[in-house]
Amino acid sequence: MSDLQTLPIRIGTRGSKLALAQAEETRAKLIAAHGLSPDDVAIVPITTTGDRVRDRPLAEIGGKGLFTKEIEQALVDGEVDLAVHSLKDMPTVLPHGLAIACVLERADPRDAFISNVARRLVDLPEGAVVGTSSVRRQAQAKRLRPDLQVVPFRGNVGTRLRKLAEGEVAATFLACAGLMRLAMEHEITAPMDPEDMLPAIAQGAICLEIRAGDETVRETIAPLDHAPSHIATTAERAFLGVLDGSCRTPIAGLALLEGGEVVFRGMVLSADGETVLEAERRGPADEAERLGTDAGEEVLSRGGADLLA
Numbered sequence: 001m002s003d004l005q006t007l008p009i010r011i012g013t014r015g016s017k018l019a020l021a022q023a024e025e026t027r028a029k030l031i032a033a034h035g036l037s038p039d040d041v042a043i044v045p046i047t048t049t050g051d052r053v054r055d056r057p058l059a060e061i062g063g064k065g066l067f068t069k070e071i072e073q074a075l076v077d078g079e080v081d082l083a084v085h086s087l088k089d090m091p092t093v094l095p096h097g098l099a100i101a102c103v104l105e106r107a108d109p110r111d112a113f114i115s116n117v118a119r120r121l122v123d124l125p126e127g128a129v130v131g132t133s134s135v136r137r138q139a140q141a142k143r144l145r146p147d148l149q150v151v152p153f154r155g156n157v158g159t160r161l162r163k164l165a166e167g168e169v170a171a172t173f174l175a176c177a178g179l180m181r182l183a184m185e186h187e188i189t190a191p192m193d194p195e196d197m198l199p200a201i202a203q204g205a206i207c208l209e210i211r212a213g214d215e216t217v218r219e220t221i222a223p224l225d226h227a228p229s230h231i232a233t234t235a236e237r238a239f240l241g242v243l244d245g246s247c248r249t250p251i252a253g254l255a256l257l258e259g260g261e262v263v264f265r266g267m268v269l270s271a272d273g274e275t276v277l278e279a280e281r282r283g284p285a286d287e288a289e290r291l292g293t294d295a296g297e298e299v300l301s302r303g304g305a306d307l308l309a
């Protein structure tokens with residue numbers, strides 16, 4: 001550890017259980033990478049708009065960065081040295097002066113199907129009620145099963161599982177990664193095959209955000225960067241950046257590294273899942289950004305612009 005870094009290193013995070021688990025994971029990695037003592041890394045929980053507003057679908061509250069704004073302000077104000085976020089909650093354009101310096105090793109990017117009445121989505125009874133406030137999950141569920149009735153579903157993981165147990169809905173979806181980080185993977189009925197449900201951009205990845213010019217912190221966190229995860233999410237976020245959709249537009253994408261090559265698939269859907277525009281790219285890892293951008297431009301030119309309007 002360089003003498004330049006002032007200790008303790010302060011990590012800004014949301015206060016939710018999942019966010020705290022992610023901050024703890026980051027803290028443990030920092031301690032291991034630099035041989036620090038536990039007191040050398042402090043976790044600073046910060047409440048965000050996304051945490052405060054619990055009763056409405058996120059798409060309705062609108063605006064980007066619902067889970068990030070207040071944490072970024074603390075970063076700008078020098079109250080914390082770095083911020084830990086779920087990369088899938090991050091806008092593609094960051095506030096001026098901030099940068100994503102690091103992507104931790106990604107957990108399972110897939111969506112989890114969770115139900116007490118069926119083993120798989122295709123096995124749900126005709127007309128079953130599925131709870132999700134995600135336009136992306138709704139569109140893809142309807143694409144596979146147009147008969148399903150999709151209802152809004154928010155609240156923390158515990159609340160959602162209770163509603164499911166009480167029979168309010170027959171099934172729901174959550175990110176596998178979140179459940180794993182909460183040590184709740186036993187709640188997963190079955191992971192969704194990405195062929196059936198393509199994940200959200202950067203789902204399962206944690207990023208570390210810093211002040212762009214803060215070379216000391218940049219160097220301190222550098223050993224935590226996981227190149228394959230960083231490369232894959234770079235392709236995915238480039239795709240998202242071209243589409244520039246609101247959170248009301250179902251957009252999905254996943255990049256995997258296969259033998260040093262990036263294999264990316266991205267899609268934009270109509271809310272009912274009847275219209276699907278897809279693009280695929282494969283190419284060298286150092287061209288991840290261009291591959292994602294290219295795929296985004298292909299989707300736009302094939303009619304994605306209308307879906308996004």
Ligand SMILES: NCc1[nH]cc(CCC(=O)O)c1CC(=O)O
Pocket residue numbers: 086087088089173174175177178202203204205206
């Ligand atoms: N939409 C909120 C959100 N942001 C990040 C995760 C956890 C999964 C991840 O790290 O990508 C979740 C919950 C979910 O989608 O089930």
